[in-house]
Amino acid sequence: MKLYEHISLKPYNTFGINQKADILIEASDEKDILEALTSYPTLKVLGGGSNILLTQEVKTPLLKITQKGITTERENNSHIWLKAQAGEVWSELVDYCVLRNYGGVENLSLIYGSVGAAPVQNIGAYGVELKNAFHSCEAIDRESKQKVIFYKNDCNFGYRDSLFKQSKGRYIILSVTLCLTKKEHFFKTHYGNIKALLTEKGWEETPAHISQVIKQIRQSKLPNPIELGNSGSFFKNPIISREHLLSLQKTYPELPHYWVSVTQEKIPAAYLIESCDLKGYRIGQVGVHKGQPLVLVNYGNASGEDILSLAHYIQGQVKKRFNIQLEMEVNVW
Numbered sequence: 001m002k003l004y005e006h007i008s009l010k011p012y013n014t015f016g017i018n019q020k021a022d023i024l025i026e027a028s029d030e031k032d033i034l035e036a037l038t039s040y041p042t043l044k045v046l047g048g049g050s051n052i053l054l055t056q057e058v059k060t061p062l063l064k065i066t067q068k069g070i071t072t073e074r075e076n077n078s079h080i081w082l083k084a085q086a087g088e089v090w091s092e093l094v095d096y097c098v099l100r101n102y103g104g105v106e107n108l109s110l111i112y113g114s115v116g117a118a119p120v121q122n123i124g125a126y127g128v129e130l131k132n133a134f135h136s137c138e139a140i141d142r143e144s145k146q147k148v149i150f151y152k153n154d155c156n157f158g159y160r161d162s163l164f165k166q167s168k169g170r171y172i173i174l175s176v177t178l179c180l181t182k183k184e185h186f187f188k189t190h191y192g193n194i195k196a197l198l199t200e201k202g203w204e205e206t207p208a209h210i211s212q213v214i215k216q217i218r219q220s221k222l223p224n225p226i227e228l229g230n231s232g233s234f235f236k237n238p239i240i241s242r243e244h245l246l247s248l249q250k251t252y253p254e255l256p257h258y259w260v261s262v263t264q265e266k267i268p269a270a271y272l273i274e275s276c277d278l279k280g281y282r283i284g285q286v287g288v289h290k291g292q293p294l295v296l297v298n299y300g301n302a303s304g305e306d307i308l309s310l311a312h313y314i315q316g317q318v319k320k321r322f323n324i325q326l327e328m329e330v331n332v333w
């Protein structure tokens, strides 16, 4: 176990915000984690810092799980169950699967962050969510200090949502087990231009080819946090009622929307922000990305508060024009 005091979190968050933490503990196994919890019962978990916005110094002790390892739990002719420790890097786990032709997570290539955080917001991209390949996870329940196992149906997974997010830090995820296909994969290639790119390259649908195409699309669309601080999509795509959609369509007949249920439709937040003429908008050190309006960027030395003010401004503009309240996907600390 390593303990750092008054440490700058700049290298620990993809927005590149320079805020300090009073205490940061690195724990490389379960014993360390339990010890840290005993000494600092109020601690918060920090993963790769790719979905947090630091708006103030962090007084609550932080726990960073560094435990790595990917093991095969079981397998049969058609499936394999892989267990990855919380400190593994998510995109490296995807590469591990793709390299071995295991299917199920190829659409989630190049998503930032740790394996331990992946169930928290049920990460998703290109028509696939973690829940599709999720089998179970092990966690420590801070209330009972016991280790618990959650299976898929226990996790209350929703769009960028889960039991772990709803219970606001009660569970510390130690490992995640995925159930992946070894053959007869079920690919989702209808999203974006995945299919068109595969055809253009003359590639058949395999986990490796789909992963490669998705990496290419993501790299062409999303800013790299190493070059331009950001945390991916800042807002969730709002879900509105069908009545609301019908009334908006009178003014905006071209408004894109996706079926959620008989009564609800999802609207791309990027479209709403762009319609408010905010794509590429910049104020001082912060801005809305030129290519992807869902992404807010730090042009240099922005503070978390600067980014938060921009987020509030965007919310206000979208509310005024569409009467839709954008919800933040990023966790504000």
Ligand SMILES: Cc1cc2nc3c(=O)[nH]c(=O)nc-3n(C[C@H](O)[C@H](O)[C@H](O)COP(=O)(O)OP(=O)(O)OC[C@H]3O[C@@H](n4cnc5c(N)ncnc54)[C@H](O)[C@@H]3O)c2cc1C
Pocket: 014, 044, 045, 046, 047, 048, 049, 050, 051, 052, 065, 086, 111, 112, 113, 114, 115, 116, 117, 118, 120, 121, 122, 123, 124, 125, 164, 169, 171, 172, 173, 174, 222, 223, 224, 225, 230, 231, 232, 233, 331
């Ligand atoms: C360029 C870019 C692109 C992105 N694209 C996508 C995308 O396509 N789809 C998507 O869904 N997300 C995307 N994200 C967001 C981010 O990658 C995910 O939310 C990721 O799961 C966050 O992981 P993290 O380890 O960085 O978590 P952190 O940001 O460190 O933490 C996020 C939350 O999870 C909690 N947490 C972290 N680890 C644990 C643990 N072990 N146990 C319990 N709680 C924990 C933290 O306390 C915090 O509340 C993107 C981010 C970036 C920077």
